[in-house]
Amino acid sequence: MTREQYILATQQNTLPRAENAQLYPVGIYGWRKRCLYFFVLLLLVTMIVNLAMTIWILKVMNFTVDGMGNLRVTKKGIRLEGISEFLLPLYVKEIHSRKDSPLVLQSDRNVTMNARNHMGQLTGQLTVGADAVEAQCKRFEVRSSEDGKVLFSADEDEISIGAEKLKVTGTEGAVFGHSVETPHIRAEPSQDLRLESPTRSLIMEAPRGVQVSAAAGDFKATCRKELHLQSTEGEIFLNADTIRLGNLPTGSFSSSSSSSNSRQTVYELCICPNGKLYLSPAGVGSTCQSSSNICLWN
Template sequence: MGWEPVRIKIHFGRSSTCWQPSPTHLQRPACPQAYPVGIYGWRKRCLYFFVLLLLVTMIVNLALTIWILKVMNFTVDGMGDLRITKQGVRLEGVSEFLLPLYVKEMQSRKDSPLVLQSDRNVTVNARNGLGQLTGQLTVGSEIVEAQCQRFEVRSSDGEKVLFSADEEEISIGVEKLRVTGTEGVVFGHSVETPHVRAEPFQDLKLESPTRTLILEAPKGVEISADVGDLKATCRKDLLVQSTEGEIFLNANTIRLGNIPHGTPASPLGPTYPKQTVFELCVCPSGKLYLSPAGTGSTCHSTSNVCLWS
């Protein structure tokens, strides 16, 4: 038995390649049945639909991205009015912050002011490294409140302290403190100052309506009115006291008004009703009274005034 050559035919397409049976008596395997390979029918249409939907979504997404970039004015330097520079972040125009803002330094342009605006209040907080509140400045519609250990107001060059306040004292470093209110200044406690002066051509008035007015100094108190009058009035007693020195009244005319007249026990003569000259007398208590002048002192005869002092 010998082998004979077999001719093989290859078909492309839906047909498959198989072995042809030889004329010999040997059995050859039959060719398997050919099946179509690929996506056909409704699966193919669904795939094309999803591909088309994905393409449309990508186009719409790209268009929206370009529109957002155009509306928000995105550039290489920043977005809209926000510019990122080497010095930091720069905002142009009006900006609104809905959440807390943490910055190291905030300043305006050289030719425009810095405006912080809020419908309720503006609060600036300062915290330490542990997050604890160390200083707070609140600007409200009715009050401006500063909470800190020490509050200072400095001059334009930053060298001189114009006003400072802490828990111990309040210091004013200006050369002149001017109060322009019609009611003046009300002090609840003592005031220490080396000089109190009124404006030119204005009156200076020190008044205590319901209590005592005390002027004290370790070396002396000087009250002078170079142009106008000096007037001291009170409801009860006016006390001028010098513990070691003297009280010196130096004037061309010294007048003491409303001094009571002493009445002698017996008239001094027919000229007494027309008496125009009087003698100034002093009681042991210090009270002054007038006594009709005579050839000698009449204070003793009219000393009945001292009994009522």
């Protein structure tokens, strides 16, 4: 045995030994251990439920690499398949449907489309409601799809119709509250053209003349009180094979001609200074003066 081994052996034998030494356990025991296991188990169950809910949501909402559900993200924008519902305002640059299906905008109340400028001010509005379709803008235009010709335009100053024909199919026709300016008015083939003013006067004016033509029918002008044909600088020319003036009054006859009144068949047309017409029995000379009392009647 070496010296060092002898010294170590003698030192260990001389060390005092502790009596009744207490042992302290190291770790978690008892109710703390059971609580720890419970929380670990609860966390594991929560993670499994969250994972299952996430997978279920992905499956129900149809999440793919291209989009979600009916929503598809393409290079040209966003594509919606089927019926889509928007609960808040939608701001887009362009909306168009597929080539083989129409575009339908539907609402339980009104469908309103607004146009605003760069300052956010409202410049145009189109509202489609249950009772009416309203458009609020400075100028409203309807153009042809072929050549872009303006078919209808309206602003604060005038309303212009650019179509070749304006057709009114209502039984009451067209009602105008004020004047109407047009170069030509005609009816449909085999139909009558009627211009009527039930409670007021009907006036037709033109700077270079008014022409009324009925190529295949009759022309009739009817009024309740007076019918005026006036020419300020020219003449009124009636050209027809037969001109009839019905219901003209017949003037009183003198005593010399009363005996032949029953056999009178030829009359002379007389005119009063105030323009009133009446009939007088024809004679060798003019007999208009013998019935001048017609001119004094109202």
